[in-house]
Amino acid sequence: MTDPHNPWQNHLLGSLPTAEYEHLSPHLELVVMPLGGVLYEAGDEVRYAYFPTTCIVSLLYVMESGAPAEIAMIGNDGMIGVSLFMGGGTTPNRAVVRSAGYAYRLRAHLLVQEFSRFGGYRNGALHNLLLRYTQAMLTQIAQTAVCNRHHLVDQQLCRWLLLSLDRLPSNELILTQELIANMLGVRREGITEAAGKLQQAGLINCRRGHITVLDRSGLEARACECYHVVKTESDRLLPLHAQLTSRIFLQKSAPVKSESLSSRHMSR
Amino acid sequence: MTDPHNPWQNHLLGSLPTAEYEHLSPHLELVVMPLGGVLYEAGDEVRYAYFPTTCIVSLLYVMESGAPAEIAMIGNDGMIGVSLFMGGGTTPNRAVVRSAGYAYRLRAHLLVQEFSRFGGYRNGALHNLLLRYTQAMLTQIAQTAVCNRHHLVDQQLCRWLLLSLDRLPSNELILTQELIANMLGVRREGITEAAGKLQQAGLINCRRGHITVLDRSGLEARACECYHVVKTESDRLLPLHAQLTSRIFLQKSAPVKSESLSSRHMSR
DNA sequence: TGAATTATGTGCGTTACCGCACCGACGGCA
DNA sequence: TGCCGTCGGTGCGGTAACGCACATAATTCA
Numbered sequence: 120m121t122d123p124h125n126p127w128q129n130h131l132l133g134s135l136p137t138a139e140y141e142h143l144s145p146h147l148e149l150v151v152m153p154l155g156g157v158l159y160e161a162g163d164e165v166r167y168a169y170f171p172t173t174c175i176v177s178l179l180y181v182m183e184s185g186a187p188a189e190i191a192m193i194g195n196d197g198m199i200g201v202s203l204f205m206g207g208g209t210t211p212n213r214a215v216v217r218s219a220g221y222a223y224r225l226r227a228h229l230l231v232q233e234f235s236r237f238g239g240y241r242n243g244a245l246h247n248l249l250l251r252y253t254q255a256m257l258t259q260i261a262q263t264a265v266c267n268r269h270h271l272v273d274q275q276l277c278r279w280l281l282l283s284l285d286r287l288p289s290n291e292l293i294l295t296q297e298l299i300a301n302m303l304g305v306r307r308e309g310i311t312e313a314a315g316k317l318q319q320a321g322l323i324n325c326r327r328g329h330i331t332v333l334d335r336s337g338l339e340a341r342a343c344e345c346y347h348v349v350k351t352e353s354d355r356l357l358p359l360h361a362q363l364t365s366r367i368f369l370q371k372s373a374p375v376k377s378e379s380l381s382s383r384h385m386s387r
Numbered sequence: 388m389t390d391p392h393n394p395w396q397n398h399l400l401g402s403l404p405t406a407e408y409e410h411l412s413p414h415l416e417l418v419v420m421p422l423g424g425v426l427y428e429a430g431d432e433v434r435y436a437y438f439p440t441t442c443i444v445s446l447l448y449v450m451e452s453g454a455p456a457e458i459a460m461i462g463n464d465g466m467i468g469v470s471l472f473m474g475g476g477t478t479p480n481r482a483v484v485r486s487a488g489y490a491y492r493l494r495a496h497l498l499v500q501e502f503s504r505f506g507g508y509r510n511g512a513l514h515n516l517l518l519r520y521t522q523a524m525l526t527q528i529a530q531t532a533v534c535n536r537h538h539l540v541d542q543q544l545c546r547w548l549l550l551s552l553d554r555l556p557s558n559e560l561i562l563t564q565e566l567i568a569n570m571l572g573v574r575r576e577g578i579t580e581a582a583g584k585l586q587q588a589g590l591i592n593c594r595r596g597h598i599t600v601l602d603r604s605g606l607e608a609r610a611c612e613c614y615h616v617v618k619t620e621s622d623r624l625l626p627l628h629a630q631l632t633s634r635i636f637l638q639k640s641a642p643v644k645s646e647s648l649s650s651r652h653m654s655r
Numbered sequence: 656t657g658a659a660t661t662a663t664g665t666g667c668g669t670t671a672c673c674g675c676a677c678c679g680a681c682g683g684c685a
Numbered sequence: 686t687g688c689c690g691t692c693g694g695t696g697c698g699g700t701a702a703c704g705c706a707c708a709t710a711a712t713t714c715a
Contacts, residue, residue: 178529180529180530180616182612188532188537190533201522202522205518205525206515206518207519207522207623210526210620211526211619247474250473250474251474254469257525258479260525261458261459261532263532264532265448265450265456265458268535268572269456269572272671272672297692304536304537305673306674308672308673308693309672309673311692311694312695314693315693327682327691327692327693328682328692344450344451348479351479352475352478356474539701563662564663565662565663573703574702574703574704575662576665576703576704579662579664582663583664593663594711595661595712596662596712
């Protein structure tokens, strides 16, 4: 029986050419990502780069009042810790697990080292891949800004559910409406109302702490343009390489040194 | 008499080590940046990197409705065209001159080429500098998202004025309240009202198409935390190098091949 | 100089969302 | 099985910002 966890479940790792992938894989460490786990706080030195496979991590700015605001969400499409190679090594944001699951992590210096390796005159594949990913994330953040200003809570909820759905293996989200409200920076009651409408329309099904998406394209129709902009740009910058799909058949399990994050809880 | 325009008026160019600066400077072209000039449209292939000296350029997302929303503002602290080295070569945004002035520009391929040059095992200074700048811009965009969601128009106006002020040589902004409203994505009347309060408090002085800042620290006190987050992070990532200040005495003028941008006008 | 243009200031009803208070009800756990 | 903490739903008054319609004032230009 094969190990169900593999680094290439993460699209970035899965898109690497075999040579560079093999270079990194011995150092990738599988970690459990519990709901509410904090990867780093604002200003903390980032010690690991995380490559989610089945979890979702949110980047939050925590305001002076203590209220959080979601900046971006990252799942198996990306990584957490771009400041390692972009420079600075810290950010004014908190990274927190918003949907439990797994991720592979890599020590900071190993990532930076590999980022800076070259193949001839051009930079390496990891280098280019990570920069393209950062550019995609930048678009996601920009679109969050636009959406926050211009779109109704109903539309924003659709966008948010779709972005989440794209990063999860199933069509079920395990989270409370309060959590969604915190991420979107609106009242909990606002989410209750918006989700009620979606349920009434038969697009989703809500249970206590669970939201099941029944009609994906229905959500897309109700979402604002922001979702599509982010999705399109992301697909353009990071097409899934042949590498990834071919590895599904050549699967070679990585060392499973499962270790859990310290789980502080998301409050407020 | 010396030429008043010099590339090192732009902090990124000014922070380069002499060797790399000299490598680029023959290719830098001074361009006039008229109010409303469009550097590129959403989806356009980016053909030049622009390094503003006295102008301010805004990155806008233009919504389906046609309404613009400001994502970030760039002055002599940065450059326009990060997608050139981040990957993709286009963005879903429009870049438009928001405050007339000058900039130096560099052909896309020359920037990319210089970005990819190495000095030994580590990447070059331009490489690191541009990545750090991109990280700072990322923070600015993230904070725009936060601000759009959580802060009052009054506070946002203060933030916006301060960010503009930091990028201008004088304490006078030449722009209409309507323009500010478009940038912040609010009603023009909202700006009129907010600006009225600031004027009443003696912090600014408004004339038709002009805003003069009288009390900078007063504005800072009224601004939301977002301004400080962006400023602090920017200063941390991009401290002004000794190079820049020393060049003020070693000034060697660059070829002035002044050329004007096609000026399309910013409309609603 | 006077007319046209453009920018700014003001008022008024409307709306989306907030803050609060409360109730009901689900679901984990003893 | 029954308890209790947490989560979801609902109602109500309050408010920041909107959309619109004008009045007024500063420029530009004929």
